Amino acid sequence: MTVEIHPTAIVSPGAELADSVKIGPYSIIGEHVKIGPRTELLSHVVVEGHTTIGADCSVRNFANLGGPPHHTGYKGEPTELIIGDRNRLWEHVTMHIGTPEGGGVTRVGDDGMYMATSHVGHDCVVGDNVVLAHSATLGGHVDVGDFVMVSGLAAVHQHCRVGRYSFIGGLAAVTKDVIPYGLVWGNHAHLEGLNLVGLKRRNFSREMIAELRSAYRLLFAEEGTFQERIDDAMATFGHSAPVMEIIDFIRAEANRPLCLPEREV
Template identity: 80%
Template sequence: MTIHPTAIVDPGAALGQGVSVGPYSIIGANARVGDGTQILAHVVIEGHTTIGADCLVRNFANLGGPPHHTAYRGEPTELIIGDRNRIWEHVTMHLGTPGGGGVTRVGDDGMYMATSHVGHDCHVGDHVILAHSGTLGGHVTVGDHVMISGLAAVHQFCRVGRYAFIGGLAAVTKDVIPYGLVWGNHAHLEGLNLVGLKRRAVDRETISALRTAYRSLFAEEGTFQERIDDTAQAFGSNAAVMEIISFIRADAGRPLCLPQREV
């Protein structure tokens, strides 16, 4: 373990093997930092914050700060960050709130670029990229392998399904289906994240089924409920399509992000 002489590490903090703490960083009494994690200069880790192994936290990041919520009164809520994350300059990730479950949770293998923000009570999956100044409001749920582009913002209580892509400057006020691609202000569903699926070596048969199911779901014929039922019946054995169907059918706090124009 290497701690710079100008860093302030509370005696109650638990630092794993091989942790390094850079100049002028501050680590509070309730922080837990996993093996091999690097904390660079001017980082602040406060609150009940757990950071996994082999992470990199760059300059001026603030992790475990109090949630921006008027009802928060200093309760001992948590921020839990997984392994092998890259957290860049000026990133902020806040504690949870008692009313939101008490935990903000970030998965493994993510990249959180400069000035991006993870709000209170968010649940973020693995392999997520939050680009420069990307913002997650409170209570947002983000699935695995999601890409959120620069200056995009996701409204409180929204859900973003696995493998979705959110374009730059998008204002996402509604739920984004798994594998969906959205952009605009306010954001609308533009299609499927085909580039992301191909990059992750999803087979052609699955991509073809997703494209057919997408056209079926968002066509103009019939009601939306009828199209959901018809698509579920036609693709009941396809796991990827049924993931979208289950996402749409789930109870949610926000409406669904839909195409802006005819598909």
């Protein structure tokens, strides 16, 4: 299969385009860009820097991928943006390359949906099956797990971690880490409970959801210290992989602030 390039598009000679790639009108593809098979760029898409886009992706009008990071220390180093397979990027999406200080790579997984004007900042690591709704924003160095939903106009502060299967409500300002399976809301965001709708949609069993709810109540109760509650949850639910994922998430970065409930759970 041949590559289709619209006559008005500008594609640098060094760009690597796989079979069946389609480059639409007025798009600009830079010298160090690699695009996987069957990926389609509609009109006015700019892909620059050392950017790799996987197979079967769709990138809509006026997206800009691989631009320089919004970081005062960046001096033009050849850092990267790597985007996985089967992603859908809508109008005006922006994703930046990394910085040397942050490891040099911004990495986006597979099967994601990035709605209009959403943004992935430098040095982010974004998992698979992630949804960023309209104007959702990830600051630099954000780590987002698989199956996360970030609602419209929400923003995640730099260096925050967002655990797998969690849900960030619309307009939320997330300045602290979000536990796996959690649901956060507000400005600044606080823990509102578990992402029960998302867990049901992902076919988590009733028994597993019940265990998560019981562990959540134990972890975020008012009695005892947080460490005591973690120890109690480990003793009670050590057999449960999802519960242990939450506990391991909390313990992995013990010095990081954590989104907590505003009221008694």
